[in-house]
Amino acid sequence: MTGEAASAFAAACVLLLGLVVGSFLNVCIYRLPLGRSIVRPGSHCPACGAAVRWHHNVPVLSWIALRGRCASCRGPISWRYPLVEAGSAALLLGLWLAYGPTPAFFVSSFFGLCLLVLFFTDYDHQLLPDAVTYPALAIGLAAAPANPFLGDGALHRLWLAAAGAALGAGVLWAIGAVYERLRGVEAMGLGDVKMMAMVGAFGGPIGVLFTLFAASTVGALFGLAMIPLRGKTLGDALPFGCFLAPAAMAALLIGRSAVDGYLRYVGGIAGGP
Numbered sequence: 001m002t003g004e005a006a007s008a009f010a011a012a013c014v015l016l017l018g019l020v021v022g023s024f025l026n027v028c029i030y031r032l033p034l035g036r037s038i039v040r041p042g043s044h045c046p047a048c049g050a051a052v053r054w055h056h057n058v059p060v061l062s063w064i065a066l067r068g069r070c071a072s073c074r075g076p077i078s079w080r081y082p083l084v085e086a087g088s089a090a091l092l093l094g095l096w097l098a099y100g101p102t103p104a105f106f107v108s109s110f111f112g113l114c115l116l117v118l119f120f121t122d123y124d125h126q127l128l129p130d131a132v133t134y135p136a137l138a139i140g141l142a143a144a145p146a147n148p149f150l151g152d153g154a155l156h157r158l159w160l161a162a163a164g165a166a167l168g169a170g171v172l173w174a175i176g177a178v179y180e181r182l183r184g185v186e187a188m189g190l191g192d193v194k195m196m197a198m199v200g201a202f203g204g205p206i207g208v209l210f211t212l213f214a215a216s217t218v219g220a221l222f223g224l225a226m227i228p229l230r231g232k233t234l235g236d237a238l239p240f241g242c243f244l245a246p247a248a249m250a251a252l253l254i255g256r257s258a259v260d261g262y263l264r265y266v267g268g269i270a271g272g273p
Contacts, residue, residue, distance in 0.1 A: 164200030
C-alpha cells in the first residue's frame with residue numbers, strides 16, 4: 001500500500017469511527033439529562049419503545065433510508081440524530097487531517113466530543129450533566145503532561161491545567177454570586193461552573209479567558225437579536241453552554257495563537273512607527 005493509499009485508508013477509518021461515536025453520543029444526549037443508563041436498554045424508538053434492529057441503526061444512512069421515521073410505528077425521528085453523527089465524524093476527520101496520530105488529535109478529539117454532548121444537552125434541557133463534566137475534568141488534568149495545547153514541558157502543562165481549571169470555575173462562580181447578590185436572581189447554574197473547570201483543564205488560563213470572551217460576546221449579540229425576533233428580553237434564560245462549547249473548541253485550537261497575535265499587534269501599536 002502506497003503512502004497516499006495508507007493515508008486515505010486511515011482517514012476513512014477515522015470517518016467511520018466518528019459516525020459510530022456519534023451514534024453513541026446521541027444516546028448520551030438523550031439519556032443523561034433524564035438520569036437513564038447509557039448502556040441498558042439498547043437503542044429503541046422514543047415514541048413506541050420498539051427495539052431498533054441493527055440494520056436500522058447504521059449512522060446517517062439508516063435515517064435517510066427510513067426517511068426519518070421509525071421502522072415500527074412510523075413516528076418521526078429527529079434530524080438531530082444524523083446531524084450529531086455527521087458532526088462527530090466531521091470533527092474527528094478534520095482533527096485527524098490537521099494533527100494525524102499525535103497527542104494533539106487524541107486530546108482535541110476527546111474534548112470536542114464532550115463539548116458536542118454538552119452543547120445539545122444544554123440546548124434541550126439547559127443542563128450540563130456531571131457525568132460529562134466531572135470525568136472530562138479529571139481526564140483533562142491527568143492528561144495535561146501530554147497536552148500540547150498547554151505549551152511545553154510536562155510540569156508546566158500540569159500547572160497550567162490546574163490553574164485553568166481553578167480560574168474557569170472561580171471566575172464563573174464569582175460572577176454568578178455577585179449577580180445573584182445584586183439582582184436577587186440566579187445568573188447561571190453550577191453546570192456552567194463545572195464546564196468551565198473542564199475547559200480550563202484542557203486549555204489553561206488563556207483558554208478560559210478566550211472562551212469566556214468569545215462566548216459572552218456572541219451570546220450577547222444573539223440575545224439582542226432574539227428580542228425583536230421572538231419578543232424575548234435580556235432577562236430570559238439563554239443556554240450559555242451552547243455558546244461556551246464552540247468557543248471552548250476554538251480556544252483550544254487557536255486560542256494561544258490568537259492571543260499572541262493580538263499582543264504582538266497591540267505591542268506594535270504601542271511601540272509606534
